[in-house]
């Protein structure tokens with residue numbers, strides 16, 4: 001079976017968040033199961049692409065509104081990512097350093113999708129299924145089944161995975177002229193409450209829709225940033241498939257980004273060395289438990305609560321905090337302001353730093369995730385693998401993947417995204433840390449939990465097979 005994944009992110013090609021981790025790992029696992037898997041991303045102007053050995057496999061043009069744009073499909077020759085990688089190169093449109101945050105992000109994602117489909121109409125390669133990720137590639141299922149230009153692709157099954165329904169890519173009607181012509185009676189497939197909504201269009205037109213955890217799929221039926229009615233309507237084709245993690249990339253025994261590698265048997269000394277590095281680097285107190293946070297500094301992640309959490313819990317100096325992230329300016333500023341007041345017990349690194357994130361998973365004692373919305377969450381699974389105890393709000397995939405120690409589990413859970421709930425959980429962590437034999441037992445047990453992609457990669461394959469049988 002030949003499977004194509006389309007995505008704006010894929011680790012290590014381009015990463016902004018968890019989408020990249022999934023699209024860099026799931027295809028690898030599917031490839032290992034014996035399927036032929038290709039990931040298509042834009043050809044960015046970043047260091048991965050600059051150092052990659054690529055060969056051109058197809059060139060043509062797309063029409064975006066009033067302009068023609070030449071595009072080239074390039075194939076990655078090396079290194080071996082564990083799957084085939086193709087890039088769409090469109091000069092001046094896709095060849096930027098940053099994945100998102102441009103004023104023409106809408107035009108960029110449409111151009112990306114049009115080029116993929118245009119190439120597919122010409123290629124002799126047999127394609128059995130197209131797996132689209134998030135709203136940036138959510139128009140593909142609509143374009144394949146409703147435009148004359150791409151009608152030759154209409155029988156190829158499509159699947160859309162919603163990594164986060166908060167982001168839908170909606171755009172005003174003046175962008176409609178970027179799309180190839182279609183029967184205007186079908187405009188309802190693109191529309192959601194008066195604007196063009198690529199995520200809604202994907203949900204309506206894809207043969208199958210998945211979310212990244214079963215619990216998140218249930219939550220979306222009630223709250224989906226305006227799409228709940230649609231998800232109820234399309235319920236019969238929606239399933240939650242729990243994300244996994246790439247246990248080779250995320251392996252404390254071999255992770256080259258760590259200060260010291262360690263296994264279950266050497267976790268105590270291994271984590272100590274990583275923690276010592278963090279404490280030296282960020283002026284923290286090695287003797288106290290270290291609580292980390294890694295992620296986007298946005299309300300969705302509960303990051304707005306972090307400043308209050310620091311102020312409330314550091315009054316009695318029983319613990320340390322180290323945060324890594326970037327996002328809302330106000331939250332960034334508040335977190336930076338606290339550095340002086342809580343010097344020696346608290347620090348924050350504003351920005352994106354892959355290596356530091358690995359070192360925090362390895363060196364922290366606990367990882368907090370007070371998310372308001374968490375479709376799956378990968379950080380808690382990385383934390384478990386690195387022997388770091390997750391403290392999570394029971395929401396989305398966090399509820400599916402973390403069980404409280406009070407329920408014979410391996411993490412600390414709370415129900416609300418409130419300063420009180422998080423601080424209470426942190427105090428439970430401090431108490432657990434003082435009972436070292438129990439803490440270490442949980443730590444070792446956590447490192448052996450299997451959160452790899454093995455099971456879910458198969459689940460996706462079964463979905464693809466059910467779709468190809470419908471053809």
Ligand SMILES: Nc1ncnc2c1ncn2[C@@H]1O[C@H](COP(=O)(O)OP(=O)(O)O[C@H]2O[C@H](CO)[C@@H](O)[C@H](O)[C@H]2O)[C@@H](O)[C@H]1O
Pocket residue numbers: 016017018019021022163164212243294295296324325326351352353354357374375376377378379397
């Ligand atoms: N400042 C920083 N520096 C370095 N690394 C950083 C970083 N900020 C975040 N990261 C890394 O980015 C990834 C974030 O993963 P999440 O699952 O939290 O993703 P996100 O909310 O982006 O994705 C969405 O998609 C994923 C995948 O489906 C879902 O798990 C999730 O719930 C959903 O919101 C992790 O690898 C983390 O270490």
